[in-house]
Amino acid sequence: MIDRRVVVRGAAGAAVLLIAAELAGRSGLIDPVLLPPMSTVLAGAAGLLADPEFLTDLWGTVIVWATGLLTAIVIAVPLGVLLGTLPRAELAARPLVEFMRPIPSVALLPLVTLLIPYDHGVKITVIVYAAVWPVLINTMYGLRDVDPVAKETLRSFGFGRLAVLARVSVPSAAPFVLTGVRLAAATGLIVAISAELVAGGTDGIGAFMIRAGSGYRTDLILAATLWAGILGLLANMLLVRVQRWAFRWHTERTGA
Amino acid sequence: MLDVVNLSHTYGEGPNAHQALGGIDLKVAEGEMVCVVGPSGCGKSTLLRSIAGLIRPTEGQIRIRETTVADTPGDLAVVFQDYSRSLFPWMSVGDNVALPLRRRGKDRTARRAAAAEALEEVGLAAASSKFPWELSGGMQQRVAIARALAYRPSLLLMDEPFGSVDAQTREDLEDLVLKVREHHRMTVLLITHDIDESVYVGDRVVVLTRSPARVAGELSVDLPFPRDQIATRELPAFVHLRAEVGRLVRAKKESPPVQV
Known part of the structure; x- marks a missing residue:
């Protein structure tokens, strides 16, 4: 389980940062309008939970993020299984993947905005673009790393290729797929908020920040940032839980 | 029952070719x-x-009960040396033993019963719900043997x-x-x-x-x-x-x- 000393040290580190930020604001070292004291930010963050406007924005981000992530999974997992099982298809697709993967998905915003007239659709599209790659690559590697002895075992009993794929390759690659989903979730949130900041739109944490910024409410910008961070943290914790629970066989064996 | 006639196999081609089998006859x-x-x-x-x-061997013939392979x-069933790789770690011991029986057209209950019987025979009746990696090496190989047995x-x-x-x-x-x-x-x-x-x-x-x-x-x-x-x-x-x-x-x- 989690080491208690790790928790204590981690909390100490966070406390030092919070106190330093608090002092910087209070002492006048930094203009409190630019960097409000941490206590103000934390109080603001708590207050936001009672603010229906912010909740609508928070929900807007969660919706595009989750929809984008799910769509990416639906696209990338079957594609990864296909490319991971057919080496020729993988060779043909590799240059394309290597070229498209590094394109920052936010750079696609101007084009996507022209193509899709619908605000959430634009955001979901760029999230899908960013989230597809980690899932795709991890699925492909997971399938390529399936133990040949495991496959031959089932094959020797007379099972066909499709049965071996479904009963051996896919289950054995599943933990890698979930790792890809975890990476994609983190990337997806970054892209969701970036898209909201760049493209604006009606709702979203990013849209909230822009509105707070136009009113010089740096405390609210920071408070919203805090919630964005918490959102990412929660998603990761949830997925780690799923991984531990569903793939105990993998974690126990590899000691991961 | 098994008839191997003049079986040869060469891995690779050209100067890197390696001939592993040079004409084996075996009954x-x-x-x-x-x-x-x-x-x-x-x-x-x-x-x-x-x-x-x-x-697929490069040359020769293999017949099992007069049918060419x-x-x-x-x-047939194979028990491999490397039991830890041959058993499926995401399945319980019982499910590992029962899985190949799908090829035998048995329903779930029949598969479970056959798996339990085979595990009993190798002295692992109590391990059915464990995972393979929770067992010692010798026990894992017993599971692999039980899987082969259950398949008849x-x-x-x-x-x-x-x-x-x-x-x-x-x-x-x-x-x-x-x-x-x-x-x-x-x-x-x-x-x-x-x-x-x-x-x-x-x-x-x-x-x-x-x-x-x-x-x-x-x-x-x-x-x-x-x-x-x-x-x-x-x-x-x-x-x-x-x-x-x-x-x-x-x-x-x-x-x-x-x-x-």
């Missing part, structure tokens, strides 16, 4: 337990994988099945295989590099030469059953047979096949 009768021995790296596993239909025959194959292939366990476990597993084979009157082809083991468990020992492997010679093992780790191994006939097998294994490639 296994119904209910017989044949051990194939040979120096390590001689192509024993290639022979087994060809019979299992996992690789083209793809995986579907009526017409031919059981074993590739160095006791090569990854300690000496004590090895003896236990040898006796287990002798017992279940006796009980089910199974036809078994066991591949090993261990001369003593081949004589101890086999009805017949076939010795291969260095690669490209050919049959160097074969011996009938007329030791009495049931075999016993201590008593059988001290019989003069056992000592004599292992010496004969040893000579064949060490023989130069040029020497003509010996028939004993």
Whole structure:
């Protein structure tokens, strides 16, 4: 389980940062309008939970993020299984993947905005673009790393290729797929908020920040940032839980 | 029951080609337990994988009950040396044993019952709901044997099945295989590099030469059953047979096949 000393040290580190930020604001070292004291930010963050406007924005981000992530999974997992099982298809697709993967998905915003007239659709599209790659690559590697002895075992009993794929390759690659989903979730949130900041739109944490910024409410910008961070943290914790629970066989064996 | 005729296999092509098998003839009768021995790296596993239909030999023919093996025959079971890789870690022990039975057209209840029975036979009735990796190496190999047993194959292939366990476990597993084979009157082809083991468990020992492997010679093992780790191994006939097998294994490639 989690080491208690790790928790204590981690909390100490966070406390030092919070106190330093608090002092910087209070002492006048930094203009409190630019960097409000941490206590103000934390109080603001708590207050936001009672603010229906912010909740609508928070929900807007969660919706595009989750929809984008799910769509990416639906696209990338079957594609990864296909490319991971057919080496020729993988060779043909590799240059394309290597070229498209590094394109920052936010750079696609101007084009996507022209193509899709619908605000959430634009955001979901760029999230899908960013989230597809980690899932795709991890699925492909997971399938390529399936133990040949495991496959031959089932094959020797007379099972066909499709049965071996479904009963051996896919289950054995599943933990890698979930790792890809975890990476994609983190990337997806970054892209969701970036898209909201760049493209604006009606709702979203990013849209909230822009509105707070136009009113010089740096405390609210920071408070919203805090919630964005918490959102990412929660998603990761949830997925780690799923991984531990569903793939105990993998974690126990590899000691991961 | 098993008929291997002039089997050759070459890996790769051109200057990097490696001929693993150089024309092997081998027959296994119904209910017989044949051990194939040979120096390590001689192509024993290639022979087994060809019979299992996992690789397509370059030349020659394999017939099981008069049917030529083209793809995986579907009526045999293989126990591999590396049990930790051969068992599926995401499935319980019981599910591992039951899975191949889907090929037998059995429903869920029948599969479970057959798996439980096979596990009982290898002394692991209580381990059904555990995961393979929660068991010791010897126990994992017992699970692999139970999986093969439950399938009721017409031919059981074993590739160095006791090569990854300690000496004590090895003896236990040898006796287990002798017992279940006796009980089910199974036809078994066991591949090993261990001369003593081949004589101890086999009805017949076939010795291969260095690669490209050919049959160097074969011996009938007329030791009495049931075999016993201590008593059988001290019989003069056992000592004599292992010496004969040893000579064949060490023989130069040029020497003509010996028939004993």
